[in-house]
Amino acid sequence: xxxxxxxxxxxxxxxxxxxxxxxxxxxxxxxxxxxxxxxxxxxxxxxxxxxxxxxxxxxxxxxxxxxxxxxxxxxxxxxxxxxxxxxxxxxxxxxxxxxxxxxxxxxxxxxxxxxxxxxxxxxxxxxxxxxxxxxxxxxxxxxxxxxxxxxxxxxxxxx
Numbered sequence: 001x002x003x004x005x006x007x008x009x010x011x012x013x014x015x016x017x018x019x020x021x022x023x024x025x026x027x028x029x030x031x032x033x034x035x036x037x038x039x040x041x042x043x044x045x046x047x048x049x050x051x052x053x054x055x056x057x058x059x060x061x062x063x064x065x066x067x068x069x070x071x072x073x074x075x076x077x078x079x080x081x082x083x084x085x086x087x088x089x090x091x092x093x094x095x096x097x098x099x100x101x102x103x104x105x106x107x108x109x110x111x112x113x114x115x116x117x118x119x120x121x122x123x124x125x126x127x128x129x130x131x132x133x134x135x136x137x138x139x140x141x142x143x144x145x146x147x148x149x150x151x152x153x154x155x156x157x158x159x
Contacts, residue, residue, distance in 0.1 A: 003042065003043060003044070012024055012028040012029070012031050012032050012044075013032060015028065016028075016029075016032065026047075026051055026063060026064040027044055027047040027048045027051060028044065028047070029064075030047035030050060030051065030064070030089075031043045031044050031046070031047040033085075033088055033089055033092060034046055034047060034050075034081075034085055034089075037080065038079065038080035041079070041080060046078065046080055046081075049078055050067070050075070050078050050081070050089075051063055051064065051067065053067075053070075053074065053075075053077060053078060067093065068093055068096060068097060068122075068125070068126075069121075069125040069126035070089075070090070070093060070126070071090070071126060071128075072086045072087065072090050075089060075090070097122060100122055101122060101123070105142070105143055110135070110137050110141040110142075110143070111141060116135070119135075119143070120133075120135075123146060129151055129152055129153055130151070130152040130153065131148050131150065131151055131152070132148075132149050132150040132152075133146055133147060133148045133149060134146070134147050134149060
């Protein structure tokens with residue numbers, strides 16, 4: 001459905017300004033980055049398709065969190081996403097990764113195995129190959145460094 005057919009107070013931009021970003025669905029937030037759709041596919045439909053896209057590995061993005069490690073090549077599979085739109089989305093995703101990394105670095109991140117898992121997913125999930133890395137925490141379990149020691153192929157690495 002084209003945005004012009006949606007009541008003005010229900011359109012993503014107007015809804016965000018009136019009620020705040022939390023009032024929008026993931027697809028509506030993503031639609032704000034995609035100013036237009038394509039013939040036969042509205043911007044909200046494009047955003048929804050993007051959220052359901054699959055990685056090169058065949059796994060689905062499964063929503064906005066799964067979209068975080070997406071590359072520009074992953075986004076090529078959505079018809080209507082040209083280089084400019086793909087670059088914009090990848091830039092926003094990188095900003096989100098950096099903001100999360102900064103927050104994680106500023107607080108205790110290794111208080112539980114789940115914290116370590118989330119941290120490593122943030123930093124290593126978008127790699128297209130296996131890596132052997134070491135985390136260096138300080139005595140208060142805050143991250144000092146993450147060093148990638150060895151890179152491998154798509155399915156293995158030699159240590």
